[in-house]
Amino acid sequence: LLETAEVVPAVNQIELHPWLQQDELREKHELLGIRTEAWSPLGRGQVLKDPVILALAAEHDRTPAQIILRWHLQLGNIAIPKASSSGRIRENFEVFDFELSPLDMTEVGGLERGFRTGSHPDNVA
Numbered sequence: 001l002l003e004t005a006e007v008v009p010a011v012n013q014i015e016l017h018p019w020l021q022q023d024e025l026r027e028k029h030e031l032l033g034i035r036t037e038a039w040s041p042l043g044r045g046q047v048l049k050d051p052v053i054l055a056l057a058a059e060h061d062r063t064p065a066q067i068i069l070r071w072h073l074q075l076g077n078i079a080i081p082k083a084s085s086s087g088r089i090r091e092n093f094e095v096f097d098f099e100l101s102p103l104d105m106t107e108v109g110g111l112e113r114g115f116r117t118g119s120h121p122d123n124v125a
């Protein structure tokens with residue numbers, strides 16, 4: 001897009017969660033002043049069962065969704081999860097009153113596994 005566009009996009013939404021961390025693209029966005037928005041920020045709910053996420057949730061007395069959303073926030077990602085109940089939507093907002101330590105962030109950073117729930121953009125016509 002940047003080869004032809006005259007306006008640099010303000011936001012790029014890409015699949016992004018602890019099992020697909022997109023470090024290279026996030027760095028590129030940062031250099032270009034593009035905000036990174038997470039598509040499927042909870043990995044369509046699948047990353048909620050990750051043992052490291054569960055351990056951090058127990059340690060912080062938070063839910064797995066709150067741990068993942070807090071990780072997104074601390075990385076500077078825009079994260080808008082989908083949830084079907086008002087209770088979960090409320091829960092997903094309660095991420096502004098605690099912090100993951102640098103060690104916690106490193107632990108989540110270690111969960112990368114190239115796991116995609118959606119299509120790779122290169123394979124979409």
Ligand SMILES: NC(=O)c1ccc[n+]([C@@H]2O[C@H](COP(=O)([O-])OP(=O)(O)OC[C@H]3O[C@@H](n4cnc5c(N)ncnc54)[C@H](OP(=O)(O)O)[C@@H]3O)[C@@H](O)[C@H]2O)c1
Binds near residue numbers: 044048082088089
């Ligand atoms: N997937 C798509 O095709 C698509 C297309 C366009 C845009 N998007 C955007 O992507 C985001 C949503 O993506 P997504 O639905 O694919 O994945 P997601 O937000 O990563 O995950 C949603 C899943 O997590 C569960 N969940 C949410 N909060 C939870 C909580 N606190 N505790 C336990 N489970 C929780 C939801 O369950 P319940 O629903 O049962 O609560 C749902 O199964 C939205 O911002 C949407 O606008 C997605």
